[in-house]
Amino acid sequence: MTERLYFGIDAGNSKTHGLIADATGHVLALAQAGCGNWEVLGLDGVGEVYRDVLEDALSMAGRRKEQLAAAGYGLAGHDFPSDAARLRPVIEALGVPGPSILENDTLIALRAGTARPYGVVCIAGAGSTKAGRNRQGQVFRTWGLSSEMGDWGSGGWLFEQAVGWVARAEKGMDMSTDLTALLLAHYNVPDVRTAIEQIVRGQDYRLDFVPRIFVAAEAGDPAAVQLLLEAGRKLALGVNAVIRALKMEDDVFELVLAGGIFRASYSLLCDTLMASVQAVAPRVEVVRLTAPPVVGAVLLAMDEDGLPPDDTVRDRLIAEVLARLGDTPRSPGR
Numbered sequence: 001m002t003e004r005l006y007f008g009i010d011a012g013n014s015k016t017h018g019l020i021a022d023a024t025g026h027v028l029a030l031a032q033a034g035c036g037n038w039e040v041l042g043l044d045g046v047g048e049v050y051r052d053v054l055e056d057a058l059s060m061a062g063r064r065k066e067q068l069a070a071a072g073y074g075l076a077g078h079d080f081p082s083d084a085a086r087l088r089p090v091i092e093a094l095g096v097p098g099p100s101i102l103e104n105d106t107l108i109a110l111r112a113g114t115a116r117p118y119g120v121v122c123i124a125g126a127g128s129t130k131a132g133r134n135r136q137g138q139v140f141r142t143w144g145l146s147s148e149m150g151d152w153g154s155g156g157w158l159f160e161q162a163v164g165w166v167a168r169a170e171k172g173m174d175m176s177t178d179l180t181a182l183l184l185a186h187y188n189v190p191d192v193r194t195a196i197e198q199i200v201r202g203q204d205y206r207l208d209f210v211p212r213i214f215v216a217a218e219a220g221d222p223a224a225v226q227l228l229l230e231a232g233r234k235l236a237l238g239v240n241a242v243i244r245a246l247k248m249e250d251d252v253f254e255l256v257l258a259g260g261i262f263r264a265s266y267s268l269l270c271d272t273l274m275a276s277v278q279a280v281a282p283r284v285e286v287v288r289l290t291a292p293p294v295v296g297a298v299l300l301a302m303d304e305d306g307l308p309p310d311d312t313v314r315d316r317l318i319a320e321v322l323a324r325l326g327d328t329p330r331s332p333g334r
Helices: 038-061 082-092 103-113 154-168 178-187 192-202 207-218 224-245 270-277 293-304 311-325
Strands: 007-013 015-024 027-033 069-077 100-104 120-122 128-133 139-141 255-257 284-288
Touching: 007 027, 007 038, 007 103, 007 293, 015 038, 015 082, 015 293, 015 311, 027 038, 027 207, 027 311, 038 069, 038 082, 069 082, 069 103, 069 293, 082 100, 082 120, 100 103, 103 120, 103 128, 103 139, 103 255, 103 293, 120 224, 128 224, 139 224, 154 192, 154 207, 154 224, 178 192, 178 207, 207 270, 224 311, 255 270, 270 284
Parallel strands: 007 069, 069 100, 120 255, 255 284
Antiparallel strands: 007 015, 015 027, 120 128, 128 139
16 A cells, blocks of 8 residues: 655744654654745745755655655745735645645644644734634634734733833832832843833843743732733633634634743633633633644645544654654744
């Protein structure tokens, strides 16, 4: 029996993964290249990245391109309908045979995180976006572009809100907060004015400050508590918009939580998010993304080939990719 091999790409802003696996979930190759966002490199540039990671993966696997059965592509920068027309020729130029599916990288994170081929994903890292696919295969996602467009609740948003609170407290416009001392310690500066100058003049938005907000909230700081409650509610607004758009309110489905915000041990933000989502979709089940997103690209390729994988295949694929990476990867987030 001819082996069926599947190729998947996860092309992000910082790195691009290319994965080849067989129909049983065994990994034959995992290759890596640099940035894979066409908005950064241009179409010719990302075409070279995609081709390099494909050729590297084929070389590692000891296989030829003609032996691939299907492919899945999760591409950063695939944000609007016009992007499909731009990127499809770049993908077709790779010459991978069989059916292929081209998605925003958010949707491969969803497929990697859920045992079902449908569900909703909420990503909150440096940026924030939400996406979903229903049982009928319909897709809806928020744009993940900026807080001005409703993509609240990210690490960047939390940092800005915390700095704003510290600034208002310094001017006597808001209650004092432990976040002030934490911010000064984080920047190693003597006063708020110096910290604000460094942030504003240098546009120095340090996302590694965000865990300190969780620490302050867990210790009972009212400002930090309020920020996490607001972040949970804001994230839920986007998730619920996806659920309503796809008419999934009465369905059983998984909500995949991905991104650095959800790695915090203090659960106030997650608890707030889930309470708001369950009010709209009572049968939702929450899972945290632990699988590398490139796994989702290969799973989508299998779906597209008409051979959706069972749990054994998915579990083996995740385990073998994690073993090759040697670490639990960071999930996506703008």
